[in-house]
Amino acid sequence: MARGARLDGNALRTQRTVERILGESLRLFNERGEAHVTAGMIAGALDMSPGNLYYHFRNKDQIVEQLFARFAERVDLDPPPVADAASAIENLWLYLHLMLEAIWEFRFLYRNLDDLLARNRKLRDPFNHILDRKRAVVIGLCEGLARAGSMRASADEIRVLAANVLVVATYWLNFQALRGRRDAVSPQDLGQGAYQVLALVSPYLQGDARRHLDRLGRQYLA
């Protein structure tokens, strides 16, 4: 604790309650789908009176918005520019890994995405902002690989590739849920998703770079 900071018991208790509500909401949203969870169910799961919950959050949408803000913070990453191909591939892999971890942790946002964004218009622009950022990062990493001679792709091909990376990363969990003939997705689906995304990039890579990426990708299938 910083020197001079006051320990405010009330503020701490409030913060702890807010955290408990957000944590339990995230768990329930991920497990049952956000549309099937009410504020009352969240309060019930926490042994909390609905009044206490409504004291901290006006309604369920506000909980969703707070969780979305945390997701947005998690994925606000900017890989440093690198000169050599090996580092660019490590960066691409690490970036994708962190992205998919965040998507997994907040997976309720991605299930029934259209429905969620249609019902809560406030999330639409920030979500697109995140996609814009991801697109810029993927394009930047690919351009670095092309400059280093490790990727053979025109500027047009990189643009089209980046869009496909976003589509597969965004909808993979939905696709798995659709294909799996079951309601829940598993962490294995996420690993398969990472593999699918890396497979989009791989055919554009040359020699060592391609072998390096394919080796990293296969780790997800272990």
Added chain:
Amino acid sequence: MARGARLDGNALRTQRTVERILGESLRLFNERGEAHVTAGMIAGALDMSPGNLYYHFRNKDQIVEQLFARFAERVDLDPPPVADAASAIENLWLYLHLMLEAIWEFRFLYRNLDDLLARNRKLRDPFNHILDRKRAVVIGLCEGLARAGSMRASADEIRVLAANVLVVATYWLNFQALRGRRDAVSPQDLGQGAYQVLALVSPYLQGDARRHLDRLGRQYLA
């Protein structure tokens, strides 16, 4: 009319009414989203009493199921096996073109797909059956190209590629709607979708085959 066939006025009138209901439902579902259209709105748009509509269809789900059956018929295509690479690429392109036309014509099925399949469980297995068929066709076409020496891809790579083809083709319209900051998608979005899907296949192709596919793909951007 075949010799000996009877002209049954009642059956013809019934058939014509069923067609009008299905046609108007498809138009409204595509325009407004299936969830926002009621059976009453369909009857109203046709200047038909709700009773008359309910005489032909028990409820809106039954209309959706009939439209789905027509969509399934439309995409039940089986490209003939071919020996040379040029024909295989023409087949791939034609297959994709017909697929995307059908997706466009019945685009309400693809918007809020998870939601629709969650609400109408009867559509889930047939939809997966269509995806299974599409997957088999894409794999077959790629294997033909690999045998002809026009595609450099292992059996594993073809499997992963086919999954990415399905994801991008299935979710492209949703992604565009999300990205477009508007509710409606346009036929241009579909052309871009075809281009995106062909771009998945292109980097695995060699020489003439790749140039041929890229040329076909660019037609969609015109």
